[in-house]
Amino acid sequence: MTQIPFAAIRDWIFRDALPFWAEHGVDREHGGFLEELSHSGAPTACDFKRVRVQARQIYGFSHAAMLGWAPGAAMAKLGYDYLVAHARQPDGSWAKSLSRDGSAIDPTPDLYDLAFVIFAMAWRYRASGDAEALAHAYATLDYIQRSMRAPNGGFVSKLPDDGVLLQNPHMHLTEACLAAFEASGDQRFLDQARELIGLFKSKLFDGVTLGERFGPDWTRLDSEAGRVLEPGHHFEWPWILAQHQRLTGESVAGYPEALIAFGERFGLDERSRAVFDTVWDDGAVLQGASRAWTNTERIKGWLALYELTGRDPRAQVAESVNLLFDRYFAGSKPGLWVDRFDRDGAPMAEAVPASIVYHLLLAFTEVLRLEPKLSAL
Structure with a gap:
């Protein structure tokens, strides 16, 4: 069996990626x-900054600080100060995107971005004890609950509402509320996470597949868009469900297994073992391309399954970690990667998106957290 390269993971995080991005x-x-x-490694001509990316980098450097990487605290504060100064809106929401100079170019309240603001504030508070960051997490949840409730459960994806409900922002809001509960101990965040997991069980997941796009009544869109599924999310939800069980003791048995079963059966390229970006709801391959993040989520999904059931994850974790090193990282400057490949292994990405540091760091730190147990198997 191929081994998990623990030392290479540690070097990539602390020697390569964190110093490079800082x-x-x-x-x-x-x-x-x-x-x-x-x-x-140079800035591109990109003339905008998404709030979700600012938030994800705040998370990354906060987490790094908690792991003992000394520059992380100052880097997280840099991002936090910038986000609060430029993205906070008078009504309590946050802009979706900013210009390079920091002015709001899209002030749309977007559930996905707001979820990551809560996530960033939770990690900022956890790493620094900054009470203002926790206050921003509360205020952001206030805004979501007050202004973005959908009539039939869950939340609208943005304001004004375009009538399409999305799975992905709800997944990340669940993740964010669990992080905020762990940071603060406040039951309010856990109550919101419980509500969202109930939505997952009753509307988002049908026992086999995880839907992505829904109408106002939470039925999947009756169109090609409604048939498109993302295998990466079939691996990502199990990790979030495992965090919920860890924090509450409430069983999520059966759901992670079913999600991962679909991802393994239909979401993997048989040749490269990369996780497809998208498939049809019958499992047929839609395009065959694979971004880096889909493979990080397979790592997290299998680690979650191990902690929930004891099932040995080493083969799948090693396969996906080594794929990242051998395909996505190979030939790049240390700390960078090629973000997307087509089914034939040709690179498709013209730039390196900062948003993916979050995925890589979270997956790799989970591997290192479980290194003693995995090494003992």
């Missing part, structure tokens, strides 16, 4: 974090 991923002219870098 040096090159900051907008030295206008503040905050850059949206993307070129494959040489």
Whole structure:
């Protein structure tokens, strides 16, 4: 069996990625974090900054600080100060995107971005004890609950509502509320997470497949868009469900197994073992491309299944970790990667998106957290 490269993971995080993004991923002219870098590590001509990316980088550097990487605290504060100064809106929401100079170019309240604001604030509070960050998490949840409730459960995806309900923002809001509960101990965050997991069980997941796009009554869209599924999310939800069980003791038995079963059967390229970006709801391959993040979620999904059931995850974890090193990282500057490949293994990405540091860091730190147990199997 191929081995999990624990030492290479540790080196990539602390020697390569964190120092590189701390040096090159900051907008030295206008503040905050850059949206993307070129494959040489230079800023691109990208003229916007998504709030979700600012939030994800705040998470990453906060987590790094908690793991003992000393520059992480200052980097997280840099991002936090910038986000609060430029993205916070008078009504309590947060802009969706900013210009390079920090002005709001899309002030749309977007559930996905708001979820990551809560996630960032939870990790900022956990790492620093900054009470203002926790206050922002509360205020953001206030706004979501007050202004974005959908008539038939869950939340609208953005304001104004376009009538399409989305799975993905609900998944990340669940993740964020669990992180905020762990950081604060406040039952309010856990109550919201419980509500969202109930939505997952009753509407989002049908026992076999996880839907992505729904109408106002939470039936899947009766169109091609409603048939498109993302295998990466079939691996990502199991990790979130495992966090819920860890924090509450409430069993999620059966759901992670079923989600991962679909992902393994229909979401993997038989040749490369990469996780497809999208498939049809009958499992047929839609395009065959694979981004880096879908493979990080397979890692997390199998680690979650191990903690929930004891099932040995080493083969699947090693396969996906080594794929990231051998395909996505190979030939790139240390700390960078090629973000997307087609089914024939040809690179498709013109830039390196900062948003994926979150996926890589979270998956790799989970591997390292479980290293003693996995090494003992």
